[in-house]
Amino acid sequence: MSVTGKTGRKTGDKAMTGVSALLFDLDGTLVDSVPDIARAANLLLESEGFEPLGVDEVRAMIGHGIPKLVERVFIARGHSLDAEAHAAMTARMMGIYADNLTGLTVPLPGAMDVLEDSVRAGLKLAVVTNKPEAFSREILLHFGMDAHVAVVVGGDTCATRKPEPEMLLHAAAALGASADDAVMVGDSSADVASARAAGMRVIVVRGGYTTVPAEELGADLVIDGLPDLLALLDGQPALA
Template identity: 50%
Template sequence: MNVGASRPFRSPKAILFDLDGTLVDSAPDIAAAVNELLAGRDLPPLRVDQVKAMIGGGVGKLVERAFAASGSPLLGSALEEANRVMAPIYRRHLTGLTRLMPGVREVLTHFHLSGMALGVATNKPQLATREILLHFHLTEYLGAIVGGDAVTFLKPAPDALLLALDQLGVEPTETWMVGDSSSDVGAARAAGMPVVLLRGGYTQVPVEELGADLVCDSLLDLPSAMQRLRAVA
């Protein structure tokens, strides 16, 4: 556990979680969707690690990055058409290869039983987010589920976080954001929330360099880290 020096921690009443790279490892499914889209244009497939580096910023940004990486960048109406083609492909690749990140069920159960309000704020589309959470039987823990198309601006804008907080009925200063990328840090900072980052997610920059208040090896470390922070508060 590494603690940043940007602000003191307060004991939270709620926790918001990112989805991809935080609660689920969805990169294999996302890569399958990307490669189906590229195959339709007779373009070669990308490796899972290549696609993993493109995740973040929503599906539209993913499509743009995938065609650029394939050597056939798209702009304007061509990119819009590729996004329309991608929409049903993406929905077909949500749970076949996706797996829970380590400790997810145990940690959500722990916080839920302790009375903590929990929510998800992600750039993934709302219906896709809900389908994944339903597939893994996680919705019972969550009082708010906000996807990227439920708000005007994606993370790193604070819109998704603020909508989730409104649904949970809590204030930003009473809530921790838990994610894995610079978008999560930016959104949390813009919302006025402390932010925790997990190693092993989808960021290409070391998490220690992203300015989080706390860095944990996995979700399994979060309950004990919270107890230690409470003890020194």
Template identity: 45%
Template sequence: MSPTTPLRPAAVVFDLDGTLVDSLPDIADALADLMVEHDLPPHSHEAARRMIGKGVAGLVERAFAAHGQHPAPDDLKVAVARYLALYEPRAMRDTVLFPHVETVLRQLAADGCRLAVCTNKPTAISREIIAAFGLADLLPVVVGGDFGPPRKPDPALLLAALDLLGVAPADALMVGDSAADVAAAKAAGVRVIAVEYGYTDVAPADLGADWVIADFSGLVDAMAALHGAAEAGRG
């Protein structure tokens, strides 16, 4: 069996928020502080969960839009900068790894998979979070929303991560929690697995992923199932 079959892709690229880490409490609390500063009611954690995705600007824009406000571009830039100033010092206050993440990442790395993160979150804070959990050795490539290429759902950011890994899209797998992750992977020609527990306003089963897992511990079995489906298709 080739090491680049769907059972053991050469590389696995992960989204960060809602996939590897549960960062909702810190994201939502910083967003609540931003709303209060603008004399607006804070959003609940559940409401904030549905706003996450497509980068910080998208999060902030949706938070204002939910109150019927639509800041001008310059005002939005100021609000985004203020949100980051509120969020970054507290980014690790209540953020935790989802269950089984470290164990599975170490298993994949031991099996020879190259691992990376592709997130719409800013690169520097993403790297800080990964390092804080002791995962920097497992995830040496981190491509954030400010890396240069267009953000997900555009495939360019994912392709940039794969280029840094030196792996072709056909030999890779994406793991994420949102429509943006699935769309980026599909457009890049990368197989994609969605997690059920993440941050999305679309039911995970309706995202269009090649496979859906309820828990991160199911990732390796899902990779094997994808391989079995691919083999059956060839037959």
């Protein structure tokens, strides 16, 4: 198992004690949803006469919710949307993506195992994502993850989204946890920033949807994949 601390050095099973709840990001952490998101974004672009984007191009644009993604995909095609057009395109993107939530999306390696074993270890679980709550619930239901996740907080659940702290604090409170005993597990700068703002510890899973190297995001721990988190939870040597 490879675990990296704030300094960027390999730390082994670095202790992270007093944890009762895990808050998981969804896209890039539990599931790889880029193919479906890219498909929806390209259907929107093509309907407006623009050339489609590559999947990797869209991957680099994900973060901060669908409205921000819509803004970015049109800018990538040299077109800046005014407020009215942005609202209209965002609404259309929502409708297109609603019909393409799970066709190409897949769970990331170890996702189901880590959810099952976390619950078995007595931890309470939430998903905290900037994706709309209804979309998130449908994806979790499709893959059977909903059976293990007690709370789902989406980008439209609270008044603000990540990187603001409100969503994380709302999820922790719904689980009966505090900022001190909840840990955010994500893949991006928004996850780290929201955890820091909420006063929570944060673990970053390498390989997610970020253009910044995982070690530079400022997390408490960086792991190579969800199976590494599972190893930390095994008998709770580090998360106890």
